[in-house]
Amino acid sequence: MKEKGLLIVLSGPSGVGKGTVRKAIFSQEDTKFEYSISMTTRHPREGEVDGVDYFFKTREEFEALIEQGKLLEYAEFVGNYYGTPVDYVRQTLEEGNDVFLEIEVQGAQQVRDKFPEGLFIFLAPPSLSELQNRLVTRGTETDDLIQGRMNTARKEIEMMNLYDYIVENDQIEHAVGKIKSIVQAEHCKRERVQQRYLNMLEVE
Numbered sequence: 001m002k003e004k005g006l007l008i009v010l011s012g013p014s015g016v017g018k019g020t021v022r023k024a025i026f027s028q029e030d031t032k033f034e035y036s037i038s039m040t041t042r043h044p045r046e047g048e049v050d051g052v053d054y055f056f057k058t059r060e061e062f063e064a065l066i067e068q069g070k071l072l073e074y075a076e077f078v079g080n081y082y083g084t085p086v087d088y089v090r091q092t093l094e095e096g097n098d099v100f101l102e103i104e105v106q107g108a109q110q111v112r113d114k115f116p117e118g119l120f121i122f123l124a125p126p127s128l129s130e131l132q133n134r135l136v137t138r139g140t141e142t143d144d145l146i147q148g149r150m151n152t153a154r155k156e157i158e159m160m161n162l163y164d165y166i167v168e169n170d171q172i173e174h175a176v177g178k179i180k181s182i183v184q185a186e187h188c189k190r191e192r193v194q195q196r197y198l199n200m201l202e203v204e
């Protein structure tokens with residue numbers, strides 16, 4: 001029987017580069033993880049496609065999904081809901097494939113409570129001033145919102161020791177390489193408890 005896949009959770013403060021690093025990981029042909037497409041109530045940005053970038057939902061539809069227990073986790077972020085569809089995650093793991101979530105910090109905490117056997121990776125900025133630079137350069141928020149995100153980021157960074165690994169996003173390629181190595185190492189570590197190795201010892 002195929003072993004269950006690994007649930008990989010990448011989280012970190014807004015503006016640290018989660019989306020950028022995730023896209024870089026999935027643009028590499030040798031990446032074997034499955035990306036879990038999230039549900040959101042935010043409006044699609046130009047070029048975004050329903051079912052590719054997100055599953056775009058109304059507030060009513062999203063609240064019905066919460067009621068029906070269809071979300072592994074969800075959070076409200078800057079006035080919109082974001083959540084992870086539980087059925088997709090469960091099924092993909094059962095099939096033996098790794099699932100990759102790129103989610104904000106509140107959601108990552110919920111996943112850790114429900115699914116502690118996941119692999120939790122915190123993407124950290126090189127410094128707070130560099131985090132602020134990235135938020136300013138991205139240009140998607142007003143100054144007030146950037147200040148709010150910086151205050152939240154300080155609290156999030158205080159919680160980073162709850163994660164299994166911290167990866168500094170200094171350069172995108174470095175962060176991508178470290179994340180992929182961590183996943184590989186985690187697989188090797190978990191081999192220890194796999195039944196096929198235990199069986200091998202009994203037979204020989």
Ligand SMILES: Nc1nc2c(ncn2[C@@H]2O[C@H](COP(=O)(O)OP(=O)(O)O)[C@@H](O)[C@H]2O)c(=O)[nH]1
Binds near residue numbers: 073103
């Ligand atoms: N909790 C949670 N957060 C999510 C989910 N999907 C995306 N996010 C996070 O929601 C935040 C906002 O995402 P988005 O609106 O695409 O804007 P971005 O800031 O440009 O990435 C980011 O921090 C994402 O990591 C999800 O399913 N659950």
Ligand SMILES: Nc1ncnc2c1ncn2[C@@H]1O[C@H](COP(=O)(O)OP(=O)(O)O)[C@@H](O)[C@H]1O
Binds near residue numbers: 013015016020137138
């Ligand atoms: N390693 C990096 N070095 C410099 N800029 C980066 C790096 N990673 C991401 N960025 C930039 O920082 C901004 C925020 O990145 P983004 O992926 O939107 O963050 P998040 O998804 O965590 O909110 C973007 O303008 C992005 O191009």
